[in-house]
Amino acid sequence: MPREPKKPGREPLTDVLSYYRDLGVAELYLERARRAGPETPPQGPSPARGQPTVPPAAEALGLPALAREVAACRRCPLADTRKQTVFADGTGPARIMFVGEAPGADEDAQGVPFVGRAGQLLTKMIENGMGISRREVYIANVVKCRPPENRNPEPAEIAACRGYLETQIDLVRPEVLVALGNFAAKFLLGTEEGIMKIRGRWGEYRGVPVMPTFHPSFLLRQPDRKRDAWSDLLAVLERIGLPAPPAGGR
Numbered sequence: 001m002p003r004e005p006k007k008p009g010r011e012p013l014t015d016v017l018s019y020y021r022d023l024g025v026a027e028l029y030l031e032r033a034r035r036a037g038p039e040t041p042p043q044g045p046s047p048a049r050g051q052p053t054v055p056p057a058a059e060a061l062g063l064p065a066l067a068r069e070v071a072a073c074r075r076c077p078l079a080d081t082r083k084q085t086v087f088a089d090g091t092g093p094a095r096i097m098f099v100g101e102a103p104g105a106d107e108d109a110q111g112v113p114f115v116g117r118a119g120q121l122l123t124k125m126i127e128n129g130m131g132i133s134r135r136e137v138y139i140a141n142v143v144k145c146r147p148p149e150n151r152n153p154e155p156a157e158i159a160a161c162r163g164y165l166e167t168q169i170d171l172v173r174p175e176v177l178v179a180l181g182n183f184a185a186k187f188l189l190g191t192e193e194g195i196m197k198i199r200g201r202w203g204e205y206r207g208v209p210v211m212p213t214f215h216p217s218f219l220l221r222q223p224d225r226k227r228d229a230w231s232d233l234l235a236v237l238e239r240i241g242l243p244a245p246p247a248g249g250r
Helices: 012-022 056-071 105-110 118-128 155-172 182-189 216-221 223-239
Strands: 096-100 138-141 176-180 201-206 208-213
Touching: 056 155, 096 155, 096 182, 118 216, 118 223, 138 155, 155 182, 155 223, 176 223, 182 201, 182 208, 208 223, 216 223
Parallel strands: 096 138, 096 176, 176 208
Antiparallel strands: 201 208
């Protein structure tokens, strides 16, 4: 009886195509392969313990390719009302990643998260409150398109964007995630508790520490809670071993 031919092993390209197919990606744009040479040591922090790693070929495509896929996304009705998608602010990797809920009108117009009044306050929280440059962190939202009239994102819209944010986190490889407000905290922590109950309490997303705190838009309405947010950001600095800025810089 003739032997059955040995089946070939799974190729790396098959892995990455399967990976992006699960995100709903229909097309990938690949650069011409470079000539073989000495490998460059990986940059940035190593993946946290317990955090899934991105297939090597997918990581090579990186955040710019993922941003192009998001720009072409039509997985939910928000694609019909947006001006443009709002992918992220930052290039990654980054030690700290901030996650908000959804773009507003200013973000929809500029294509960058947190550029309106709430964004200006977030910048002050990062630069004055934490003593680091906004350019040193990575900022993204749970939902990549503006919901009409700035309403809350719906479950189906969050589900449509889930794979994009998960992949961003995998590629950015932050040491700490800061969840800004209810929707980001619920997404990252898998909880139904509100931000008023869980802010300031460390949680975890796939091995990455998560600090839930107030959304800047809430702080604009309730400025007396800024002290609580400051306390949360101090805890983030302490967690990754960075010094707090002088009190006069807040």
